[in-house]
Amino acid sequence: MSRPVIDHTHSDELKSWVESANGHKDFPIQNLPFGVFSVKGDAPRIGVAIGDYVLDVKAAVTVGLLAGHDADVLTSDTLNAYMDMSPAKRLALRHILSALLSDEANKDKVQPLLVAASDVSMHLPARIGDYTDFYVGIHHAMNVGALFRPDNPLLPNYKHVPIGYHGRASSIRVSGTPVVRPNGQTKAPTADTPSFGPSKRMDYELEIGVWIGQGNALGQPIAIDDAMNHVAGFCLLNDWSARDFQAWEYQPLGPFLAKNFMSTISAWVITTEAMAPFFTAPKPRPEGDPKPLPYIWSDADQAGGALSIDLKVSISSEEMRKAGTPAAQLSEGPTSNMYWTVAQIVTHHASNGCNLNAGDLLGSGTISAPERSGFGSLLEITSGGANPVEIPGGTRTFAEDGDQISLSACAKADGYVSIGFGPCEGTILPAPALVG
Amino acid sequence: MSRPVIDHTHSDELKSWVESANGHKDFPIQNLPFGVFSVKGDAPRIGVAIGDYVLDVKAAVTVGLLAGHDADVLTSDTLNAYMDMSPAKRLALRHILSALLSDEANKDKVQPLLVAASDVSMHLPARIGDYTDFYVGIHHAMNVGALFRPDNPLLPNYKHVPIGYHGRASSIRVSGTPVVRPNGQTKAPTADTPSFGPSKRMDYELEIGVWIGQGNALGQPIAIDDAMNHVAGFCLLNDWSARDFQAWEYQPLGPFLAKNFMSTISAWVITTEAMAPFFTAPKPRPEGDPKPLPYIWSDADQAGGALSIDLKVSISSEEMRKAGTPAAQLSEGPTSNMYWTVAQIVTHHASNGCNLNAGDLLGSGTISAPERSGFGSLLEITSGGANPVEIPGGTRTFAEDGDQISLSACAKADGYVSIGFGPCEGTILPAPALVG
Structure with missing residues (x-):
C-alpha cells in the first residue's frame, strides 16, 4: 500500500514565521493546502493557505523561488496539472513550500508574496471532468433506506459493492456560493398526480470529497495497493438534496434532479501528502459481515486505509445572523463511519476499466454516526421530517430560505498537529418564479 | 417553439459538384455534418462531411473562404465553440457551406480542400463536460422493467417524469474504438456470494445522442419552447451495458460500472439545422396516459417536436468477417417510439436550475419498437438470454468477443432527401487479465 509518508513536514515542533499559522485551526504549517484564488477580480491563480494568509504560488514562480518545479503547472489557473503530477513531485513541492514558510531565512523573500486571506476570492480548484458520488456511510445508508424502503433498508449488495453513481460536474460550486432552492416535480403519497414547484424538503449531505490525481487509461484497472497514488487530495462536499424530488424520481x-442543482465544496485541496498522519486502520467489520472480494481488499489497506477526520455541521438562520446568534451545531461525527476506504472506492471505480482523470471528484456519500448527534443530513436527524430539530429561535424539519449550512472538518491524530479543511458553506436563496 | 427552419439548403433538387454526395446514403449536400478529423496523425481539426470526402474547414478558413465567420471557432480542435454559437450563426455557416459545395463556380477553390474520407481518422467531436442518459424508449422501459421487476415493469413516475441519470463522460469514445469486455462483480440469484470476472452478459443499447448547444446559467431553467435553441445537433450512441453487473449493483x-466502461458515439454531428425537415408530431399518447405537467408540455412541441429517424442495428462476428459474410441485421425501428421529445428532456434537465453547457451530451435511452424486430438491445431481443437470436453461423444471447455491433440512422421525410448519421460501431475485445 503506497500511503503517503510521514516526514519532517508533519512534525508537531515545526513552526511557521507566519505567526497566525501557529495554532491555526485549519492552516498550520503542517497543512499547506492548494487552492485557486484571485484578488479584486484579477486573474485566478494557484495559492497555498498558511494561517491567515495565502502564498501566491504564481508570484513565487515568477521570482524564482520554485525553480526546478514545473512552472507551467504552478502558474496555471486550475490545479488539474498539479493533480496530474506524480506523488513524488507533489511531495518535493511540499518540502520546498514547508521550508519557505518555516525557515526564518526565507521570510524576507517570501513575505511579500503573501496575500491576506480576507482579501481573496476562492475559485473551483480544478475543472472537474467527472463527479462520482459513493454511499460509504453505512449508518446513512441504513437510516435513509429505512425511510425510503422500510421493509428493506440495507440492500443485499451493500456490503459487497462500494455503491456509487455518477453526479453532475457542471453544477459544483465553491464554498460561499448561494444555493438556489430548486423547482421540481413531487408527488405526495396521498396525491393522485404530481405537481411542480419549489422543493419543500431541502437538505444537505455531509461528505468528504476525494480529488483524483494521476488517472488510468481506459480499460486499465487500478490495483488496490496502488490506489492512493491516484489520489491528489481531499475536500468537504455538501451534496444538496431535494428529498421530495428524490423520492418521486x-x-x-437513481437520483437526478434531486441532486444536480448544485453541490458545494470547500475551496482548499488538502493534499494526500498533508494527510499522511491521519490514515488509520478501518473499524473492524461487524461480526458476520462478508469479506469483500480480493480486488478491493488488501492487508495494507485494512491496516491503514481509513481517514481520521472529525466532521461537523452547523446551521445559521437569517434571524440568527440578524440577532448576532452564533451558528448552532447540528451534528458531529468521525469519518471512521465510512464502510469502505478511499482506496476501495477508487479501485472499484476503475475495476471495469473506467478511466479516471486528474481533477475528477469522488464524493464519499453522506457520513453519519450511529447516533442522532452524528447524523449527516436533516432527513436523518428529523426522521424524514417527523421530528423537528430545535435551533435558536425555532425548529427545522428541512432547510429554509436564508439558512446557512456550514460543514467543517478537522483531521486529528495523537502526537500530530490537527489540520482543518477550511469552510464549506452555502446559504439558501428562494426558488425562482416558475416559467413557461 | 423555435424549431429549425426548412430552407433552400434542404431542397431535394439541390446537388453538389462533389459527385459522390448526390445519392449518398449518409452525407448528401442536404446534410453537411460537422466533425473533428485528422490525416495520418496530424493535428485534429474541424471538417464537414460531403459524400465520400471531408471538407477541411480549418483550411477553408485559412484560404479566406469563410470570412465573416469566427475563425477561432472554426480552427479549433473541438466543436465546443461551434456548438456554443447562436443558432442564427450556425445557420449562416450552413448557408455558406451549402453554397460552397453546391455552386459549380466554387469548385476550383474548394476542391483542393477536400480530403478523401477513407484517409481520415475521426475524433470525439467535443470535450464532453457532462453526459446524461435518459430513458425515453417506453417499450424498452417496459421490456427491461419486466425482466428486472416482473411484478412492476413500468414504474408510476414514468409517464410524468422524463427519467434520466448521469453517466460517465470520460469513457465516451468515437465509432471504431474497440470496446474491452469489462471485469466486474456479479451475483447469480442462486449464488450465496458475488464473484468478480468478465461480464457474461455484454449488451449494446441503441440510442440517439443530443449535443447541447448554448447552455443555461446555473439556477436558470429553460422554457420548453426555447429548448431547441439549446440543441446543436445529434449523433448515434451505443451505451454498452454489462447486464450481469447491472442487475447486482x-x-x-442506479447503473454505474455496468455502463461506464465505455460508450460509443458516431463521429459526425448531424446539426439541428440539417434536421429541420425531420421534425414531426409525436405519436399521440395512448388513451388514458396522463397529460404531463405544463413545464414540459407545449402545443408547438406536440405539433412538431418528435424526430423522424429510422434506426438499425447489425452484428458481425469474427467468423462472419473471416468468411466474408455481410453483417446481419438485429433490429430496425423508428424514433417515433420515444415517449418524450428532445425539448422535453432538455427542459426537464434544466427545470431545477441545473446548468447545461455546450458540448454536453444527452442520450435518449434505448429506443425499442413494440415488436421484437425493433428491440434496441440483446437483453430484450433474447428475453434476458432465454431465447437466443440466430445469426449467420451461430446464435447469440449476449455479445461475444470479436462481435462488431453497428448502429445506423437515417432521417426520412416525404419530399426530402434522406440523411444518414454515419457509422457507430465497436468490436468487442476480451477482458483483461485480473489484477491484484
Missing part, C-alpha cells in the same frame, strides 16, 4: 435509475 | 442509486 429515483426509481429505477 | 443498480439498487438503490
Whole structure:
C-alpha cells in the first residue's frame, strides 16, 4: 500500500514565521493546502493557505523561488496539472513550500508574496471532468433506506459493492456560493398526480470529497495497493438534496434532479501528502459481515486505509445572523463511519476499466454516526421530517430560505498537529418564479 | 417553439459538384455534418462531411473562404465553440457551406480542400463536460422493467417524469474504438456470494445522442419552447451495458460500472439545422396516459417536436468477417417510439436550475419498437438470454468477443432527401487479465 509518508513536514515542533499559522485551526504549517484564488477580480491563480494568509504560488514562480518545479503547472489557473503530477513531485513541492514558510531565512523573500486571506476570492480548484458520488456511510445508508424502503433498508449488495453513481460536474460550486432552492416535480403519497414547484424538503449531505490525481487509461484497472497514488487530495462536499424530488424520481435509475442543482465544496485541496498522519486502520467489520472480494481488499489497506477526520455541521438562520446568534451545531461525527476506504472506492471505480482523470471528484456519500448527534443530513436527524430539530429561535424539519449550512472538518491524530479543511458553506436563496 | 427552419439548403433538387454526395446514403449536400478529423496523425481539426470526402474547414478558413465567420471557432480542435454559437450563426455557416459545395463556380477553390474520407481518422467531436442518459424508449422501459421487476415493469413516475441519470463522460469514445469486455462483480440469484470476472452478459443499447448547444446559467431553467435553441445537433450512441453487473449493483442509486466502461458515439454531428425537415408530431399518447405537467408540455412541441429517424442495428462476428459474410441485421425501428421529445428532456434537465453547457451530451435511452424486430438491445431481443437470436453461423444471447455491433440512422421525410448519421460501431475485445 503506497500511503503517503510521514516526514519532517508533519512534525508537531515545526513552526511557521507566519505567526497566525501557529495554532491555526485549519492552516498550520503542517497543512499547506492548494487552492485557486484571485484578488479584486484579477486573474485566478494557484495559492497555498498558511494561517491567515495565502502564498501566491504564481508570484513565487515568477521570482524564482520554485525553480526546478514545473512552472507551467504552478502558474496555471486550475490545479488539474498539479493533480496530474506524480506523488513524488507533489511531495518535493511540499518540502520546498514547508521550508519557505518555516525557515526564518526565507521570510524576507517570501513575505511579500503573501496575500491576506480576507482579501481573496476562492475559485473551483480544478475543472472537474467527472463527479462520482459513493454511499460509504453505512449508518446513512441504513437510516435513509429505512425511510425510503422500510421493509428493506440495507440492500443485499451493500456490503459487497462500494455503491456509487455518477453526479453532475457542471453544477459544483465553491464554498460561499448561494444555493438556489430548486423547482421540481413531487408527488405526495396521498396525491393522485404530481405537481411542480419549489422543493419543500431541502437538505444537505455531509461528505468528504476525494480529488483524483494521476488517472488510468481506459480499460486499465487500478490495483488496490496502488490506489492512493491516484489520489491528489481531499475536500468537504455538501451534496444538496431535494428529498421530495428524490423520492418521486429515483426509481429505477437513481437520483437526478434531486441532486444536480448544485453541490458545494470547500475551496482548499488538502493534499494526500498533508494527510499522511491521519490514515488509520478501518473499524473492524461487524461480526458476520462478508469479506469483500480480493480486488478491493488488501492487508495494507485494512491496516491503514481509513481517514481520521472529525466532521461537523452547523446551521445559521437569517434571524440568527440578524440577532448576532452564533451558528448552532447540528451534528458531529468521525469519518471512521465510512464502510469502505478511499482506496476501495477508487479501485472499484476503475475495476471495469473506467478511466479516471486528474481533477475528477469522488464524493464519499453522506457520513453519519450511529447516533442522532452524528447524523449527516436533516432527513436523518428529523426522521424524514417527523421530528423537528430545535435551533435558536425555532425548529427545522428541512432547510429554509436564508439558512446557512456550514460543514467543517478537522483531521486529528495523537502526537500530530490537527489540520482543518477550511469552510464549506452555502446559504439558501428562494426558488425562482416558475416559467413557461 | 423555435424549431429549425426548412430552407433552400434542404431542397431535394439541390446537388453538389462533389459527385459522390448526390445519392449518398449518409452525407448528401442536404446534410453537411460537422466533425473533428485528422490525416495520418496530424493535428485534429474541424471538417464537414460531403459524400465520400471531408471538407477541411480549418483550411477553408485559412484560404479566406469563410470570412465573416469566427475563425477561432472554426480552427479549433473541438466543436465546443461551434456548438456554443447562436443558432442564427450556425445557420449562416450552413448557408455558406451549402453554397460552397453546391455552386459549380466554387469548385476550383474548394476542391483542393477536400480530403478523401477513407484517409481520415475521426475524433470525439467535443470535450464532453457532462453526459446524461435518459430513458425515453417506453417499450424498452417496459421490456427491461419486466425482466428486472416482473411484478412492476413500468414504474408510476414514468409517464410524468422524463427519467434520466448521469453517466460517465470520460469513457465516451468515437465509432471504431474497440470496446474491452469489462471485469466486474456479479451475483447469480442462486449464488450465496458475488464473484468478480468478465461480464457474461455484454449488451449494446441503441440510442440517439443530443449535443447541447448554448447552455443555461446555473439556477436558470429553460422554457420548453426555447429548448431547441439549446440543441446543436445529434449523433448515434451505443451505451454498452454489462447486464450481469447491472442487475447486482443498480439498487438503490442506479447503473454505474455496468455502463461506464465505455460508450460509443458516431463521429459526425448531424446539426439541428440539417434536421429541420425531420421534425414531426409525436405519436399521440395512448388513451388514458396522463397529460404531463405544463413545464414540459407545449402545443408547438406536440405539433412538431418528435424526430423522424429510422434506426438499425447489425452484428458481425469474427467468423462472419473471416468468411466474408455481410453483417446481419438485429433490429430496425423508428424514433417515433420515444415517449418524450428532445425539448422535453432538455427542459426537464434544466427545470431545477441545473446548468447545461455546450458540448454536453444527452442520450435518449434505448429506443425499442413494440415488436421484437425493433428491440434496441440483446437483453430484450433474447428475453434476458432465454431465447437466443440466430445469426449467420451461430446464435447469440449476449455479445461475444470479436462481435462488431453497428448502429445506423437515417432521417426520412416525404419530399426530402434522406440523411444518414454515419457509422457507430465497436468490436468487442476480451477482458483483461485480473489484477491484484
